[in-house]
Amino acid sequence: DGGGVESLDYEVVENFAYREEQAQRGKLYVSYLLVVKWFFALLIGICTGLAAVFINIAVENFAGWKFSVTFDIIQKSYVAGFVVYVLINLVLVYSSVYIITQFAPAAAGSGIPEIKGYLNGVDIHGILLFRTLIGKIFGSIGSVGGGLALGKEGPLVHTGACIASLLGQVTCGCAAGVAAAFRAPVGGVLFALEEVTSWWRSQLMWRVFFTSAVVAVVVRAAMGWCKSGKCGHFGSGGFIIWDISDGQEDYSFAELLPMAIIGVIGGLLGALFNQLTLYITTWRRNYLHKKGNRVKIIEACLLSFLTSAISFGLPLLRKCTPCPDSDLASGIECPRPPGMYGNYVNIDAIVILSIFQFFCSKDKEYNDLATIFFNTQDDAIRNLFSAKTINEYSSQSLLTFLVMFYALAVITFGTAVPAGQFVPGIMIGSTYGRLVGMFVVKYYRKLNIEEGTYALLGAASFLGGSMRMTVSLCVIMVEISNNLKFLPLIMLVLLISKAVGDAFNEGIYEEQAQLRGIPLLESKPKYEMRNMTAKEACGSGRVISFPRVVKVSDVVSILRSNKHNGFPVIDHTRSGEPLVIGLVLRSHLLVILQSKVDFQHTPLPSDPRGAGRSIRHDSGEFAKPVSSKGICIDDIHLSSDDLEMYIDLAPFLNPSPYIVPEDMSLTKVYNLFRQLGLRHLFVVPRPSRVLGLITRKDLLIED
Amino acid sequence: DGGGVESLDYEVVENFAYREEQAQRGKLYVSYLLVVKWFFALLIGICTGLAAVFINIAVENFAGWKFSVTFDIIQKSYVAGFVVYVLINLVLVYSSVYIITQFAPAAAGSGIPEIKGYLNGVDIHGILLFRTLIGKIFGSIGSVGGGLALGKEGPLVHTGACIASLLGQVTCGCAAGVAAAFRAPVGGVLFALEEVTSWWRSQLMWRVFFTSAVVAVVVRAAMGWCKSGKCGHFGSGGFIIWDISDGQEDYSFAELLPMAIIGVIGGLLGALFNQLTLYITTWRRNYLHKKGNRVKIIEACLLSFLTSAISFGLPLLRKCTPCPDSDLASGIECPRPPGMYGNYVNIDAIVILSIFQFFCSKDKEYNDLATIFFNTQDDAIRNLFSAKTINEYSSQSLLTFLVMFYALAVITFGTAVPAGQFVPGIMIGSTYGRLVGMFVVKYYRKLNIEEGTYALLGAASFLGGSMRMTVSLCVIMVEISNNLKFLPLIMLVLLISKAVGDAFNEGIYEEQAQLRGIPLLESKPKYEMRNMTAKEACGSGRVISFPRVVKVSDVVSILRSNKHNGFPVIDHTRSGEPLVIGLVLRSHLLVILQSKVDFQHTPLPSDPRGAGRSIRHDSGEFAKPVSSKGICIDDIHLSSDDLEMYIDLAPFLNPSPYIVPEDMSLTKVYNLFRQLGLRHLFVVPRPSRVLGLITRKDLLIED
Ligand SMILES: Nc1ncnc2c1ncn2[C@@H]1O[C@H](COP(=O)(O)OP(=O)(O)OP(=O)(O)O)[C@@H](O)[C@H]1O
Ligand SMILES: Nc1ncnc2c1ncn2[C@@H]1O[C@H](COP(=O)(O)OP(=O)(O)OP(=O)(O)O)[C@@H](O)[C@H]1O
Ligand SMILES: [Mg+2]
Ligand SMILES: [Mg+2]
Structure with a gap:
């Protein structure tokens, strides 16, 4: 798989055509x-917003329909209900895995490691194609609607990036995806900034911000339109927004201890999650998925069955809890069963009444495990975050759920379906967060403590411990909980969980990127680089270069003999001394070889400004098509006449690639390479003269 | 003044001592x-938080005391009240301008342009000294407490930066300052990111975030402590937080038009503000302030008198408005006079009752102009933002206030006192915002429209039109209004106002920086640079360079003969060819000249690894003291014996400065220079050989 990975050329090739x-x-x-760029940013915002709305409506409708059918049937028979529930899930998951395996293999997984790689300067073939986009949208509807332990948020980020790459602005799309997934426009901008782009320019920020704002408006408009009931099961609660505006008002200093404990737990469980998923994905890649698509399909279906069985069966083993006396003052009442509140609106009111005692024989009783397990994830989280519901859950139920769901999330990771880790992470985190909250309520004996607030902090801590994001995650959590008061608490918890997690391993996206052979350049050079020089880093192999005018046959044989993507071009001065005149890219050479118009009979340099020289190509011809392999040397067929001809490379080369002297320390080289998003860098001997010095003053040119 | 500006050296000088x-x-x-860095970040957070608390408590106490004394007296005589009011303001402003002119001239103004310059790579002498810090803190207490049309938020950012520069982390301090000024931790991080740092590394973001979180906790703790009444007039409402959680719930599409109009007005008024302040500051610099400190003091005192007279006198000319029937259901009641609500607690309850009808003869009447003019700015803004108070203000009052305050803010700008533009900007913006809101209420005849919401949007639009920030400003506005629902609206308004403003001129900080001769490098290279080469940019003057071993007298004469700060050092290979071996900085040469320990008698190169070679200096000795002039060549006195000796420069030079080939386009040079935060860049001839190529693979070194 690693063969499909190649660096991107952000550097402008200032060749004759370009000039x-x-x-x-x-x-x-x-x-x-x-x-045009701004118009595209607008388009990206609109399209990503619409895609998000479409995915949400579809998922909510599938899930809503699934639950209402199942409820209908279990009034008569639990067994028949179970069978129907399992079957619906199976069909949804099967459709998802079928789409992925047959049609868009690059759409499996969350896509965030790949996008991160892309914006770091590495291209993974197929990751941003139109078919990947389609596969991602429909695949994630199936996998999320089918009730697997995965989320639709990561895939939405990938979707946004795919849409944006069609218009050439991947960063905007990435931010738009987050903005759409969480309805968190600021979080989206920060996510793009912190997590994905390696080199960020402030004019980009401005446009990314605009895109996010457009997404927010589109999503809001669509939801307003859906409020009138035109979207089926999709109710006002669609999209993950867990408004906890009635949460805890204040916190005492004594509470900082349990919160710190949540941070530590988050760091530990998050790091464990990363490690386990790393093992499992490695194993899957090396054994399971090598056996072909059929195995992938069977695997996903088995997982679907397992998940359905656990989420249906486990609540049956729990005893029912009597509802607290519902007095209006405290606002506590029985947790509502799925279909009543939140994520989707059940159109049939009679059904709702009859299923009120789902899994429970008596009136005024509820099954606490069912409210989180046998429910859509969004509603489950809403229940876990809910305030003013002290003692709604027993600690056994929460522990059972934590263990089972954690295990499910780990083994689901890496299946051949689109899968995000945000929502499962929030589920896991809020479960142990609420558990800690229960202990705090018990031992601190204070009235103003809300278990829901602890659940939110737990969610933040798990995501922090697994993804290791900080600022963006913090803002996203604040935006989805719609409550700014928790900001310092979330910050605290995130700082701790990231620090704890960092002690064990890297973030989940970095680990997965590494596994997939995506060579990410971290923002900081490694410590060892201080004692290395540029010359040492690039090894002692002979440099393969071209003369200015080169025979076609030589070009072909050189390109065949190695896999390098850039070659220095060496000319001679009048006095016969060698002179480096630039860098020519393999991809450009292939274009020249294929078009043949630049072949010439003489081995003498042609006049670059000669007649018709430049109009043979425009610079667009040399632009690499997005995320595809491009031409390969073996695809080009040349006659023996062609092979005897010559090419003058001067018009096509990048005349001034960046250079470093041979004994520059690798730390400095690294900074140069990464900050400028380079692909090739020439290591040259120390210069013999300095022709001039450039200082700040020289760069202050007035318009 | 421009002479005090010099570039910063972010580049690590990898000389022998360092290695x-x-x-x-x-x-x-x-x-x-x-x-250590993290500990310093913690310290910065704590200190900046405490500084902010101190400034706020002091300002609130001075202002609170001022108003209560004045109210006391006007019960008997308006004239006496006026005199006392003017005198108190005069004393406060005088103390501020005295501190600035006599003690810390660098603390005048907001300081943000200078900080922006510093983080862009330009050092302005004195801007980050300890005395500037002290001057800023006490000066801004005087100027804000004295009722001038300026704010304490900009100075707080500068204060944070000064504190942080003592510990070497200016970016953290900048974010901490914003976080403390607005109680907006995320806004602080984004401000540092968007507005100030030119080159940002993601590991820095993490630490900046931590600092902001610490500030939030410190400020919260201090305010909790003050709640018990230990802080005098400082009440729970200290710090600018204008909670509008009871604002408008929803907005209709028809409202987008008036909101867009607010954006346009903001852009226009903001651009006008920038232009007017530019003219006035230019005039001040060239004429008024040239005449010495006495003129500055007189100017500030005159302004104080003018401001006091207007804010006291104008409300007297307004007729009083009867209070609306205060029915509890609507929550509308008479606007409370200063001292009752918000910013400071008036300890004397009897005084409060007696002053209820300030400026109005009858009970149950109020003076709408007085509620915004004769009040602390924080309380005035709170009144303007207030919801459920339709028709509280007459449009004449608002218009009068807008015109007068705008004029005051313009002429106050550039006085020799610490002065921020945030709060005056919010005042101006919310006034016309509320005016637009009044028209909307009148013509749209809808009930759910809140004038306060429009005031908030107006504030955002003016700040956007003047400062041209986007993401950070948006987040700050959301954090101070404590209401996430307005996010898309604020985004919209900001986008429009920035776009409109950009059509006329640059942002206020850029303009002021330019005026002060701070050469900011923008993030984007100029268009003309595409057609220029590096060689063209650095001019045709002969390069002044040093040989490896140089006579002391030559060093002195070369350093005296020019003002350059970096010199290439040229050696010869064994075969006699010249070779550039590095760059030596003027500041390092001066250290060497001063210490004299490296003088040698022979003109032969010494062995760099010879006995006692390296221990003569540690790299700390060469570090430039923060924001001070350092040594000057004229301060160094050398005997004639000294002048006859030699220095071997090899151990002190930066052996591998960044280099560019002579015909690289200036766009690329610019990117290199700016992204890496350089000070010097060598323009060299094209290399004759390529020793190796560095690609991504070479930089992926495992630990
Ligand atoms: N023209 C060349 N002559 C000699 N060595 C080269 C040349 N180009 C690259 N190399 C060396 O070969 C190694 C692999 O280079 P390669 O061209 O495969 O790049 P890469 O790291 O795979 O990046 P890309 O993603 O561009 O393929 C590097 O260590 C580099 O130093
Ligand atoms: N050693 C040198 N020899 C010749 N010209 C130089 C030398 N150093 C700088 N210059 C040129 O002189 C001009 C002014 O340079 P100067 O050293 O004053 O830097 P500056 O832009 O003021 O930056 P700084 O803030 O470091 O002083 C620049 O155009 C630069 O090209
Ligand atoms: Mg390769
Ligand atoms: Mg200079």
Whole structure:
């Protein structure tokens, strides 16, 4: 698989074609480009918003229909209800895994490691294709609707990036995806900033911000439209927003201890999660998934059966709890069964009444495990976050759920379906968070403590311990809970859980990227680099270079003989001394070989400004198609006449690639390479002269 | 003034001393450094939080005392009240301007342009000194307490940066300052990110985030402590937090038009504000302030008198409005006079009752202009933002206030006192925002429209139109209004106002920086740079360089003959060819000249690893003291014997400065220079050989 990974060229190749285009265009063209970029940002916002709305409506409708059918049937027979429940889930999961395996293999998983890689400068073939987009959208409807222990948020980020890559602005799409998934526009901007882009320019921030704002408006408009009941089971509670505006008002200093404990638990469980999923995915890649698509399909179906069985069966083993005396003052009442509240609106009111005692024989009783297990994840989280519901859950139920769901989430990770880790992470975290909250309520004996607040902190801590994001995660948590008061608490918990997690391993996205052979450059150079020089890093192999005018047959044989993607071009001065005149890319050479128009008979350099020289190519021709393999040397067929001809490389090369002297420390080289998003860097001998110095003053040119 | 501006050296000078220190220290030292950095971040958070609390308590107490004394007196005589009011303000402003002119001239103004410059890589002498810190804290207490049309938030950012610079982490301090000023931790991180740092590394973000969180906790703890009444006039409402949680719930699409209008007004008024303040500050710098400190003091005192007279006199001209029938259901009642609500607690309850009808003869009447003009700015904003108070203000009052306050804010800008533009900007913006809101209420005839919400949007639009920040401002506005629901609306308004403002001029900080001769490098290279090369940019002057071993007298004369800060050092290979061996900084040369220990008698290169070579200096000796002039060549006195000796520069130079080939386009040079935060860049001839290529693979070194 690792073979599909290649670096991206962010560097502008300032060759003749590019320079002439620039010269012809002038300033107006720049304004035109700017307008186009903004228009595209608008489009990306609208499309991502609509995609998110579509996915949400579809998932809610499938899930809502599934639960209402199942409830209908279990009034008569639990066994028949179970069978129907399992079957519906199976069909949904099967459709998802079928789409992925047959149609869009790159759409499996969350896609965030790949997007992270892309924005770090590594291209993974197929990751941003249109078919991946389609596969991602429909696949995640199936896998999430089918009740697996995974979320639709990661895939939405990938969806946004796919949409945006069609318009050439992946960063915007990434932010739009987060903004749409969590209805968190600021969180989206920060996510794109912190988690994905390796090099960030402030003019980009402005546009990313705009895209996120557009998403927010689109989603809001769509939800307003759905409020009138036009969207079936999709109710006002669609999209994950767990409003806890009635949560705890204040916190005492004594509470900081249990909160710190939540942070530590989050760090530990998160690191464990990363480690376990790493083992399991490694095993899957090396053994299971090697055996072909059929195994992948069977695996997903088995998982679906297992998940359905556990989520239906386990609540049956629990005893029912009597509802607390529902006095209006405290606002406590029986937890509502699925279908009543939150995620989807059940149209049939009579059904609702009859299923009120689901799993429980008596009136005024409820099954606490069922409210979180036999429910959509969004509603389950809403129940866990709920305030003013002290003692709603027994600790046994929460523990059972924690263990079972954690295990399910671990083994589901890496299946061949689109799968996000946000919502499962929130589920796991809020469960142990609420458990800690229960202990606090018990031992601190204070009235103003809310278990729901602890659940929120737990969710933050688990995500922090697993994903190791900080600022963006914090803002996302605040935006989804719609309550700014928890900000310092969430910050605290995140700081602790990330620190604890970092002591064990890397974040889940980094680990998965590594596993997939995506070479991410971290923001910080490694410590060892201080004692290494540029020359040592690039090894002692002979540099493969081209002369300025080169025979076609030589080009072909050199390109065949190695896998390098860039080659220095060496010319000679009049006095016969060698001179490096630039860098030519393999991809450009392939374009030249394929088009053949630049072949010439003489081995003498042609006049670059000669007639018709530049109009043979425009720079667009050299642009690499997004996320596809491009041409390969073996695809090009040349006659023996062609092979005898020559090419003058001068018009096509990048005349001034960045250079470093041979004994520069690798730390400095690393900073240069990463900050500028380079692909190739020439290591050259120390210069013999300094022609000038550039200081800040020289760069302050007035318009 | 411009002479005090100099670039910063972010580049690590990897000379012998540095390398040996590194070699001796090893990995443990890195961990130690990390711990120290985090501890410093903690300290910065605590200190900035405490400074903010101190400033707020002091300002609230001065202002509270001022108003209660004045109210006391006007019960008997308006004239006496006026005199006392003017005098108290005069004393406060005088103390502020005295501190600034006599003690800490660098503490005048908001300080944000200077901090922005510092983080962009330009050092302005004196801007981060301890005395500036002290001057800023006490000066802003005087100027804000004295009722001038300026705020304490900008100075707080500067204060945070000063505190942090003592510990070497200016970015953290900047974020901490914003976090403390607005109680907006996320806004602080984003402000540091968007507005100030030119080059941002994600590990820094994590620490900045931590600092902001610490500030939030410190401020919260201090305010909790003050709640018990230990802080005098400082009540629970200290710090600008204008909670509008009871604002408008929803907005209709028809409202987007007036909101867009607010955005346009904000852009126009903001751009006008920038332009007017630019003219006025230019005039002040060139004429008024040239005449010395006495003129500055007189100017500030005159302004104080003018402001006091207007804020006291204008409300007298307004007729009083009868209070609406106070029915509990609507919650509408008479606006409370200063001292009752919000910013400070008036301890004397009897005084409160007696002043209820300030400026109005009858009971149950109030003076709407007085509620915003004759009040602390925080309370005025609270009144303007207030919800459920439709028709509280007449449009004449608002218009009068808008015009007068705008004029006051413009002429106050640039006085020799610490002065922020946030709060005046919010005042101006919320006034016209509320005006628009009044029209909307009138013409849309809908009940759920709140004028307070429009005031908030107005505030956002003016700040956007003047400061041109986007993401950070948006988050700050959300955090101070404590209501996430307005996020998309604030985003919309900001986008429009920034776009409109950008059509006219640059943001206020950029303009002021330019005026002060701070050469900011924008994030984007200029368009013209595409057609320029590195060689063209650095001019045709001969490069002044040093040989490896140089006579002391030559060093002195070269350093005297020019003002350059970096010089190439040229050596010769065994075969006699020249070779650039590095860059030596003027500041390092001066240290060497001053200490004299490195002088040698022979003109031959010494063995760098010879006995006692390296221990003569540690790298700390070469570190430039923060924000001070350092040594000057004229301060150094050398005997004629000294002048005859030699220095071997090899151990002191930066052996591998970044280099660019002469014909690299200036766009690329610019990116390199700015992204890496450089000070010097060598322009060298094209290399003759390529020794190796560095690609991503070479930089993936495992630990
Ligand atoms: N033209 C060349 N001549 C000699 N060695 C080269 C040349 N180009 C690259 N190398 C070396 O070969 C190694 C692998 O380079 P390769 O071209 O495969 O790049 P890569 O790291 O795989 O990046 P990419 O993603 O661009 O393929 C690197 O260590 C590099 O130093
Ligand atoms: N050693 C040198 N020899 C010749 N020209 C130089 C040298 N150093 C700098 N210059 C040129 O002189 C001009 C001014 O340089 P100067 O050293 O004053 O730097 P500056 O832009 O003021 O930055 P700083 O803030 O470091 O002083 C620049 O255009 C630069 O190209
Ligand atoms: Mg390769
Ligand atoms: Mg200078």
